[in-house]
Amino acid sequence: MLSVEEARERILARFTPLAAEVVPLPDALGRVLAEDAVARERLPLFANSAMDGYAVRSADAGAASAEQPVRLRLAGEVPAGSVYPGTVGAGEAIRILTGAPLPTGTDAVLQQELTHTGEGWVELLAPAPAGNNVRAAGEDVAAGALLAPLGTELGPAEIALLAACGVHPVRVGRRPRVAILSTGDELAPLGETPKPGQIRESNGPYLVAAVRRAGGEPLRLGIARDREDELREKLAAARGADLILTSGGVSVGDYDLVKQILDEQGTIEFWRVRMRPGKPLAFGTLGDTPLLGLPGNPVSAAVTFELFGRPAIRRMLGAARVERPRVEVVLEGADIARAERRQFVRARLESRGGTLVALTTGAQDSHIITSLRGATALLVIPEGAGLVRSGEHVSALLLNDALPWGGE
Amino acid sequence: MLSVEEARERILARFTPLAAEVVPLPDALGRVLAEDAVARERLPLFANSAMDGYAVRSADAGAASAEQPVRLRLAGEVPAGSVYPGTVGAGEAIRILTGAPLPTGTDAVLQQELTHTGEGWVELLAPAPAGNNVRAAGEDVAAGALLAPLGTELGPAEIALLAACGVHPVRVGRRPRVAILSTGDELAPLGETPKPGQIRESNGPYLVAAVRRAGGEPLRLGIARDREDELREKLAAARGADLILTSGGVSVGDYDLVKQILDEQGTIEFWRVRMRPGKPLAFGTLGDTPLLGLPGNPVSAAVTFELFGRPAIRRMLGAARVERPRVEVVLEGADIARAERRQFVRARLESRGGTLVALTTGAQDSHIITSLRGATALLVIPEGAGLVRSGEHVSALLLNDALPWGGE
Numbered sequence: 001m002l003s004v005e006e007a008r009e010r011i012l013a014r015f016t017p018l019a020a021e022v023v024p025l026p027d028a029l030g031r032v033l034a035e036d037a038v039a040r041e042r043l044p045l046f047a048n049s050a051m052d053g054y055a056v057r058s059a060d061a062g063a064a065s066a067e068q069p070v071r072l073r074l075a076g077e078v079p080a081g082s083v084y085p086g087t088v089g090a091g092e093a094i095r096i097l098t099g100a101p102l103p104t105g106t107d108a109v110l111q112q113e114l115t116h117t118g119e120g121w122v123e124l125l126a127p128a129p130a131g132n133n134v135r136a137a138g139e140d141v142a143a144g145a146l147l148a149p150l151g152t153e154l155g156p157a158e159i160a161l162l163a164a165c166g167v168h169p170v171r172v173g174r175r176p177r178v179a180i181l182s183t184g185d186e187l188a189p190l191g192e193t194p195k196p197g198q199i200r201e202s203n204g205p206y207l208v209a210a211v212r213r214a215g216g217e218p219l220r221l222g223i224a225r226d227r228e229d230e231l232r233e234k235l236a237a238a239r240g241a242d243l244i245l246t247s248g249g250v251s252v253g254d255y256d257l258v259k260q261i262l263d264e265q266g267t268i269e270f271w272r273v274r275m276r277p278g279k280p281l282a283f284g285t286l287g288d289t290p291l292l293g294l295p296g297n298p299v300s301a302a303v304t305f306e307l308f309g310r311p312a313i314r315r316m317l318g319a320a321r322v323e324r325p326r327v328e329v330v331l332e333g334a335d336i337a338r339a340e341r342r343q344f345v346r347a348r349l350e351s352r353g354g355t356l357v358a359l360t361t362g363a364q365d366s367h368i369i370t371s372l373r374g375a376t377a378l379l380v381i382p383e384g385a386g387l388v389r390s391g392e393h394v395s396a397l398l399l400n401d402a403l404p405w406g407g408e
Numbered sequence: 409m410l411s412v413e414e415a416r417e418r419i420l421a422r423f424t425p426l427a428a429e430v431v432p433l434p435d436a437l438g439r440v441l442a443e444d445a446v447a448r449e450r451l452p453l454f455a456n457s458a459m460d461g462y463a464v465r466s467a468d469a470g471a472a473s474a475e476q477p478v479r480l481r482l483a484g485e486v487p488a489g490s491v492y493p494g495t496v497g498a499g500e501a502i503r504i505l506t507g508a509p510l511p512t513g514t515d516a517v518l519q520q521e522l523t524h525t526g527e528g529w530v531e532l533l534a535p536a537p538a539g540n541n542v543r544a545a546g547e548d549v550a551a552g553a554l555l556a557p558l559g560t561e562l563g564p565a566e567i568a569l570l571a572a573c574g575v576h577p578v579r580v581g582r583r584p585r586v587a588i589l590s591t592g593d594e595l596a597p598l599g600e601t602p603k604p605g606q607i608r609e610s611n612g613p614y615l616v617a618a619v620r621r622a623g624g625e626p627l628r629l630g631i632a633r634d635r636e637d638e639l640r641e642k643l644a645a646a647r648g649a650d651l652i653l654t655s656g657g658v659s660v661g662d663y664d665l666v667k668q669i670l671d672e673q674g675t676i677e678f679w680r681v682r683m684r685p686g687k688p689l690a691f692g693t694l695g696d697t698p699l700l701g702l703p704g705n706p707v708s709a710a711v712t713f714e715l716f717g718r719p720a721i722r723r724m725l726g727a728a729r730v731e732r733p734r735v736e737v738v739l740e741g742a743d744i745a746r747a748e749r750r751q752f753v754r755a756r757l758e759s760r761g762g763t764l765v766a767l768t769t770g771a772q773d774s775h776i777i778t779s780l781r782g783a784t785a786l787l788v789i790p791e792g793a794g795l796v797r798s799g800e801h802v803s804a805l806l807l808n809d810a811l812p813w814g815g816e
Binding site for chain 1: 432433434435436437451452453454458486487488489490491506507508509543547548549555556562563564565566567568569570571572573574576577592593594595598599602604605606607608609610611612613614616617618620621628704706710735736737738759760761762763764773775776777778780781782783801
């Protein structure tokens with residue numbers, strides 16, 4: 001049997017980032033930079049006012065106070081979006097609005113709350129030392145600075161920063177197309193009533209959603225009955241995909257049909273991975289397309305997708321980080337028995353006064369789907385004997401779904 | 409000045425869930441249930457085998473062992489997806505595959521590793537007590553059980569569970585259409601070189617991404633110069649939107665144009681909210697459409713969107729929970745000075761041996777966009793005096809973006 005690490009290493013070795021494409025920045029949410037994003041110019045572009053008030057020469061303001069105001073001649077104004085055309089001389093002030101460029105000759109702004117104004121003059125009621133209420137040019141970003149390295153996933157904050165620094169459009173990795181095929185005579189398609197002995201198919205809908213969330217584009221191939229012609233036909237529809245995910249039929253000896261097709265048209269290896277849930281796994285190629293064969297059990301399919309499928313998709317997207325974040329947490333509630341195989345235990349995280357606590361979400365058998373619901377982490381229980389007891393520290397993979405946290 | 413709570417309460421009072429629509433389950437990722445999801449039938453639908461092996465009557469297996477095997481007549485087989493047609497009698501066994509229905513008359517399965525077989529017979533090398541390797545009908549979900557209540561956001565796990573229990577298609581709230589308009593002569597549109605005194609517009613791209621991530625559909629209205637005709641024309645394009653977001657021009661006295669239009673065609677209130685960043689905020693209606701006027705500063709726009717815009721979108725989506733998760737964390741690194749206004753400090757969270765630690769992401773002035781980058785939380789610093797010191801506990805809103813964690 002392979003270890004989880006060996007299996008993941010062998011799988012990831014087969015994947016590289018896909019070709020880059022250029023997209024408008026506002027549409028790059030969730031995409032991954034295919035090159036370093038570098039500032040075209042400094043930010044702020046020019047020294048500007050942090051307040052509505054008056055741009056002055058700090059030497060003029062001197063030790064102004066409410067008792068001893070300094071009166072300056074009001075020589076003009078500069079709204080945001082404009083540049084004051086002249087040079088401001090000694091004894092002069094310019095009305096300035098937030099964000100407007102500091103006029104040449106001035107070096108400080110006094111906010112309007114600390115001034116009095118009249119016809120053609122303004123009185124300063126406080127000093128305005130050099131740099132007062134001034135946002136210096138380049139204070140946030142220097143021209144040419146690295147905003148985000150190749151491999152960064154773009155969220156709203158990165159998009160704001162790239163927009164502010166002129167990075168648009170943006171080169172990102174193409175989204176991988178992931179074909180999804182469920183196999184087995186026992187599967188009733190979504191929306192159909194199961195015949196006697198059948199169960200409702202759930203791996204297809206799960207994988208469509210999970211592939212989307214991982215950043216891939218799902219390509220739904222439906223369900224293949226256990227017949228060679230049907231399997232051949234469905235797999236033919238995967239042409240053009242970057243990855244084929246199948247579920248079901250990976251147990252020992254049951255994969256003869258797939259094996260036969262892949263022996264003719266590609267390659268296949270069957271692995272037993274030292275993990276629970278999800279022991280059986282197949283990996284190979286159909287033509288040139290990598291194929292990952294997940295177990296049929298819904299929980300096993302979900303966990304093996306997380307551990308092997310999602311990293312492959314992230315690698316193709318070009319993400320610098322293909323793994324889920326892993327953090328240390330404190331087990332609470334039921335103890336967990338170690339086993340010969342590494343276990344991935346569905347759990348929910350909470351923060352208790354700054355401490356990360358994990359509670360399992362219920363029975364962990366691989367056919368219990370309810371304990372996937374609400375799971376925000378997989379606890380990684382190393383191989384071994386004895387119990388991991390409540391109160392002990394364990395490592396957790398964060399599933400980072402819509403609601404990753406219980407409330408406080 | 410309003411408190412953050414007062415402002416949020418007044419805003420949220422204006423929003424209710426939008427009409428529901430019916431969508432195919434696999435396309436419901438990120439959507440919110442508009443009714444309770446209830447299991448159509450139990451799960452598993454029928455008692456089935458957890459192993460490849462032999463279905464037997466436990467009484468027949470008795471105290472079988474490798475030394476004293478029990479030989480049974482092999483009376484048939486049942487693959488997954490089929491039902492064994494007869495009733496199994498005393499002294500008989502049925503070959504069974506994982507997931508196949510337990511044949512009538514049997515009550516246990518012995519896995520094939522604990523058997524020997526020959527022509528027409530199987531020998532049991534271990535006992536098979538009643539229920540051995542049997543997944544009971546309804547063990548996971550009872551018929552009619554609540555799978556997920558109204559207001560639940562659907563992630564891949566919920567989609568798997570609903571699929572397995574026959575909930576398809578699914579009634580979810582319609583996505584809100586959110587019109588986004590940036591205002592100001594100083595803004596250079598994406599892709600254009602700023603003219604002297606101009607800055608690159610970043611709030612539009614930010615809000616497009618943030619609205620999408622919140623579950624809304626952005627409708628881009630572009631940039632309106634500070635001219636009444638242009639503003640009127642751009643706002644007319646918001647017809648049909650469920651919410652209008654503007655940014656810029658909310659500072660005292662600068663909003664005359666918008667005010668004039670909204671006084672004619674709707675209502676507007678200008679608020680000063682006791683918070684930093686983001687003090688100025690406008691809220692009103694254009695015709696019947698709510699309008700939220702965010703400040704122009706990129707960081708202020710982002711933080712006020714988080715605190716007021718996103719909850720409004722979540723409410724319209726029908727989400728039971730409209731706020732970001734809030735957790736207690738331990739401040740690390742620089743102390744933070746309390747202020748008269750509540751502060752929302754950009755920070756990055758890490759887990760250190762089970763303890764959640766927050767580090768600020770840099771300078772917190774409202775024009776510093778780089779400290780939005782990599783921020784995974786907003787630390788909530790209550791109004792007051794003195795310092796929140798490194799090592800003290802603070803409350804954090806989790807931004808839950810693509811990479812919410814520093815590694816360990």
